[in-house]
Amino acid sequence: MKVRTRFAPSPTGNVHIGNMRAAIYNWLFARHHGGDFLLRVEDTDRERSTPEAIQTLLDAMAWFKLDVDEEPLYQSTRMEAHLEAAELLLSKGMAYKEDKGGKGQGECIIFKMPGNDTSFEDGIKGTLSKAAENMQDFVIVRSNGTPVFHLANVLDDIEQGVTHVIRGDDHIENTYRHIALYQALGADVPNFAHLPMIVNAQGKPYSKRDGDAFVGDFREKGFLGDALFNYLALLGWSPGDDREVMTRDEMVEAFELARCQSSAAQVDLRKLTWMNGEYMLKLPLEDFEAAFFQELEKAGIEADPEYAKQVFGLIRERVKTVADIAPMIGYFFNDDYEYDPKAVRKKLQKDGVADTLAQVKGIFESLETFDEAGTDKALHNFVESSGLGFGAVMAPVRIAVSGVQSGPDLFPLLAVLGRDRVLERICRTIEQFLS
């Protein structure tokens, strides 16, 4: 039988990374088995399920390149079918009506648990079971006439022909109920697999309060969709060997539920950042360049495209997330860059530096061609003849022209800035800090 999995979120305007990871695992599982991956939008909460919220959901899936094989099923269109099924259960004596008081408007429909112990093979956790005495009847249609999650969810999974339900392990208790519902409805019980939660350092479910919890947060921070996909896939699953940075195809090929972890996991932003850097390095040049120009625009920097491209060449290999770009390049486009106080104190305001910078300025002025090779050779000669160390010359020059201690290779950096800017900045630095 063909494998069919689904992602069944309720659109709330934000997509939690735990949910997204569940979506990724469903997708990976379906693709691994050559099956179908479906989307069901559980939009019965009309308040929150706005068109914008649904769009946010679709955007997140597109960002992760989670392609679906059929048109999405919107749960709100299925209410009639849900209620019909409830009537059927009622007529068969598998459910009953009762006024439980609570919400006022009369009788609700309650599903009668069949009274037998239940156990099932969880694809991740193994055999799970629960005694009949620990399971109670539950409401499937509210007294206001609307179907409850359990009913709708099971019915829609049957409707969509879902063979494998892969969801968070906070649903384990629901699964016992759902199995009873499948059986009462005369449907095949699908396979279940329960994924551990993503938790915070305290072991509690990871939430907004713990930091970045939504897909959008990571996107804004400059992470790449492919990198986050890879990271999330590995958070709770491993291919069994030492591979970590993997292509989509490799992940699809290697994915198995049996290799999924059954304990909770924490997000480690440092490792994600590292992994993102690995992906940045592999990014096709034009994609990276496009992202670069987008960041320029975001930072409100207007610049000559040719000049900007040269700057891009300098920083291309030292960026871990696209959000790193803007803070790294300010001084290329703005003469009023800030000086790092610590750098000024430790490297600039020392004996002899004023003189060194003045001499370097002189050398640069008299250079025939102010390019990478020219400045390189000139400074080497200067270091040799002056008896100063390399650090004692390069560091002050770097700080003078950029305000910071670290950055791209110094000589190409000087070449991109150009002689006029470099001379002007050296002058200003001497005046401002060394006189």
Added chain:
RNA sequence: GACCCCUUCGUCUAGUGGCCUAGGACUCCAGGUUUUCAUCCUGGCAACACGGGUUCGAACCCCGUAGGGGUCGCCA
């Protein structure tokens, strides 16, 4: 509280009775390469929750204990 689930370095994980003096990755630290910055290379720190069994042999099997989490809605 009842029921259910979980427990290997700080974090993500490998490990399914001998290959484990427990491997990899991120982070951190120390050297080295780069006569700047970053990269890179090498090395190091660091874990089987605890207690009983079973076995010639246990991270792996069984039973307890402890700790953590989930569920117990006319939310999804």
